[in-house]
Amino acid sequence: MQTSRNLGIGIVGCGRIADLQCLGYLDHPAARIVATCDLDGDLAARRRDQWKAERAYTRLDDLLADARVDAVEILTPHDLHADQAVIALEAGKHVSLQKPPTRSLAELDRIAEAARASDRVVRVFENFAHYPPHRKARQLVAEGAIGTPLSVRVKTALGRPSDGWSVPMQSQAWRIDRGRCGGGALTFDHGYHCFHMGQFFFPCEIERVHAFIHWTQLGDGAWLDGPSLVSWKYAGDTPARYGSWETMTSVGMRVRSDYYVSDDRIEVHGSEGILWVNRCTGRLLDEPALVVYRDGETRAFHDLETDWASSFRIGGEDFVACLVEGRQPSQTLGEARKTLAFALAAGLSADQSREVAIAEIENAAPGLSSTCESAAGH
Numbered sequence: 194m195q196t197s198r199n200l201g202i203g204i205v206g207c208g209r210i211a212d213l214q215c216l217g218y219l220d221h222p223a224a225r226i227v228a229t230c231d232l233d234g235d236l237a238a239r240r241r242d243q244w245k246a247e248r249a250y251t252r253l254d255d256l257l258a259d260a261r262v263d264a265v266e267i268l269t270p271h272d273l274h275a276d277q278a279v280i281a282l283e284a285g286k287h288v289s290l291q292k293p294p295t296r297s298l299a300e301l302d303r304i305a306e307a308a309r310a311s312d313r314v315v316r317v318f319e320n321f322a323h324y325p326p327h328r329k330a331r332q333l334v335a336e337g338a339i340g341t342p343l344s345v346r347v348k349t350a351l352g353r354p355s356d357g358w359s360v361p362m363q364s365q366a367w368r369i370d371r372g373r374c375g376g377g378a379l380t381f382d383h384g385y386h387c388f389h390m391g392q393f394f395f396p397c398e399i400e401r402v403h404a405f406i407h408w409t410q411l412g413d414g415a416w417l418d419g420p421s422l423v424s425w426k427y428a429g430d431t432p433a434r435y436g437s438w439e440t441m442t443s444v445g446m447r448v449r450s451d452y453y454v455s456d457d458r459i460e461v462h463g464s465e466g467i468l469w470v471n472r473c474t475g476r477l478l479d480e481p482a483l484v485v486y487r488d489g490e491t492r493a494f495h496d497l498e499t500d501w502a503s504s505f506r507i508g509g510e511d512f513v514a515c516l517v518e519g520r521q522p523s524q525t526l527g528e529a530r531k532t533l534a535f536a537l538a539a540g541l542s543a544d545q546s547r548e549v550a551i552a553e554i555e556n557a558a559p560g561l562s563s564t565c566e567s568a569a570g571h
């Protein structure tokens with residue numbers, strides 16, 4: 194348990210998402226960003242000044258040797274995550290690792306091994322799980338607002354690229370390299386959020402997955418995935434439960450957004466009613482963020498915090514609280530392993546044009562399951 198009121202955070206990777214990831218630590222009474230690290234020394238120095246940190250590094254080893262750093266926030270391309278998390282743990286630092294945690298279960302298992310040997314905390318940061326409308330929806334489902342939950346449907350819409358945030362080319366390049374990303378920029382990188390949402394609203398294991406993913410080769414090793422349609426079956430037959438996630442790009446459609454030009458909508462269907470979360474990253478629809486239908490009546494929630502950035506602030510604060518209070522983080526490595534297996538099953542299904550059982554993915558890399566917590570931590 195961290196007892197200091199001044200938990201020192203080191204930010205590793207100072208690119209696009211660091212703009213939001215810093216929000217949980219800036220002005221936090223118990224934590225502060227003490228150091229930055231990026232291969233691009235000018236960027237690391239700019240972030241140091243912006244966040245009033247003390248040091249800027251270009252080598253992770255140097256940041257890890259800095260005794261002011263208690264915990265690292267890893268915000269780098271996915272092919273670096275496993276090695277960086279392992280050496281951070283070996284250096285005695287706590288780790289917050291951006292989703293998707295790794296490209297494979299074997300890489301994730303290496304991190305779990307290092308975590309066990311170190312007694313430090315590792316959490317995987319998936320911000321949709323901290324988005325207030327999603328959290329309220331999950332609470333309502335748990336309270337029985339829609340009866341027995343039966344299905345989850347997620348819909349991702351991408352719009353006209355000229356709107357929203359400007360995303361530098363170098364931030365895109367590693368994502369469309371399937372080897373570096375671990376899968377598709379849409380169906381693996383963004384997909385990790387949506388697969389997690391398939392697991393988030395009620396604690397049922399995913400059993401089988403089927404996916405159509407349209408891949409377009411853009412160049413040597415460069416691929417873009419989409420449109421796509423993924424469906425899955427939850428374990429058990431009474432009741433039978435299914436879920437689905439669809440992603441569409443409408444290059445001429447304006448998506449109002451202060452961030453990426455995409456939005457995600459979720460429908461959770463139950464035995465007594467239906468619940469909709471109508472927005473997330475953007476503001477595609479002018480609808481209340483959360484609506485519940487039951488007994489012929491709709492109830493709309495207008496008073497929730499809906500800015501997508503709030504999920505990053507709340508998620509950062511949650512990591513600090515875990516370290517200060519000594520409690521479990523919201524996505525442990527065991528939970529993340531289930532989400533990653535789900536994402537990998539979808540990729541394999543699309544590649545091989547067949548349904549894939551989650552057990553097939555897990556059995557191919559059996560290293561971690563016995564040492565991990567179950568998804569019951571919902």
Ligand SMILES: NC(=O)c1ccc[n+]([C@@H]2O[C@H](COP(=O)([O-])OP(=O)(O)OC[C@H]3O[C@@H](n4cnc5c(N)ncnc54)[C@H](O)[C@@H]3O)[C@@H](O)[C@H]2O)c1
Nearest residue numbers: 206207208209210230231232233268269291292293320364
């Ligand atoms: N939660 C979300 O919604 C969300 C959104 C975007 C990105 N992400 C995740 O955040 C991570 C970073 O994404 P991004 O969009 O900010 O990428 P980015 O490319 O904009 O930034 C990555 C940064 O890492 C730096 N870097 C590369 N190698 C390094 C090394 N060896 N040591 C230190 N720094 C190094 C790069 O110079 C770059 O500045 C990824 O895991 C991504 O999936 C999450």
